[in-house]
Structures are given as structure tokens and as C-alpha cells.
Amino acid sequence: MRLTWIVTALAAVLVVLFVVSNTAPVALGLWPFDARIVLPLAVAVLAVAAIAFLFGAAIAWFACLPYRTRARRLDRSVEVLQAEVGTLKDRLAQTEARRPAPGRVSPSTELVAR
Numbered sequence: 001m002r003l004t005w006i007v008t009a010l011a012a013v014l015v016v017l018f019v020v021s022n023t024a025p026v027a028l029g030l031w032p033f034d035a036r037i038v039l040p041l042a043v044a045v046l047a048v049a050a051i052a053f054l055f056g057a058a059i060a061w062f063a064c065l066p067y068r069t070r071a072r073r074l075d076r077s078v079e080v081l082q083a084e085v086g087t088l089k090d091r092l093a094q095t096e097a098r099r100p101a102p103g104r105v106s107p108s109t110e111l112v113a114r
Contacts, residue, residue, distance in 0.1 A: 015046070018045075019042040019043075019046070020042075022040065022042040022045070023040050023041070023042065024040065025039065025040060026038070026039060026040070026041045026044050028044055
């Protein structure tokens with residue numbers, strides 16, 4: 001846990017140092033359009049990094065979608081099977097309760113023995 005905080009703090013310090021060091025304005029444009037945006041270099045780089053991160057996260061989310069669907073389906077089948085096991089245990093307990101004790105002879109057995 002502490003290692004996570006140390007790594008996060010180190011990354012935050014590096015990002016702050018990057019932003020402070022790269023304040024020169026940069027004009028950004030997209031080819032078929034004539035519009036240009038003037039931003040500090042750090043903002044442009046961090047914006048591109050954020051967009052790339054979100055794109056990668058979306059790809060990972062869609063790649064895991066079949067596994068999450070399968071896990072949900074398996075969870076539902078586990079719940080059904082657990083309910084069935086509970087029902088079978090109840091039936092077994094009822095059957096065990098109806099069975100005579102091992103040392104006792106049931107009345108129907110006495111009649112057969114005579």
C-alpha cells in the first residue's frame with residue numbers, strides 16, 4: 001500500500017516538473033481545417049497522453065467484455081446450484097429424521113418377524 005503511494009507521489013512530482021519545464025506556446029492544427037489552437041507544450045502533451053490512455057482503457061474494457069459476461073452467467077449458475085444443494089440437504093435431513101433409530105425395531109418389522 002505504501003509502495004503504491006510512493007510511486008503515485010513520484011509520478012505526480014514528475015508530471016508537475018514536466019508542466020513547469022514546458023511552458024512554451026505551441027500552435028496545434030488539424031490538416032484539412034485552418035483552425036489553430038495555441039497551447040503550452042505541456043498541456044498539449046498531457047492532453048494527447050490522456051486521450052491515448054482513455055483509448056487504451058476502452059480497448060481493454062471491450063476486450064474483457066466476453067469474460068465479464070461469462071463470469072456473470074457462471075455466477076448465476078452457481079447460485080442455482082447452491083439453491084439445489086440446499087434443497088437436497090433439506091430432503092436428506094427429512095429422510096434421516098423419518099428413519100428409525102438403529103437400535104429400535106419399527107412396528108412393521110415386528111409384524112413381519114412374527
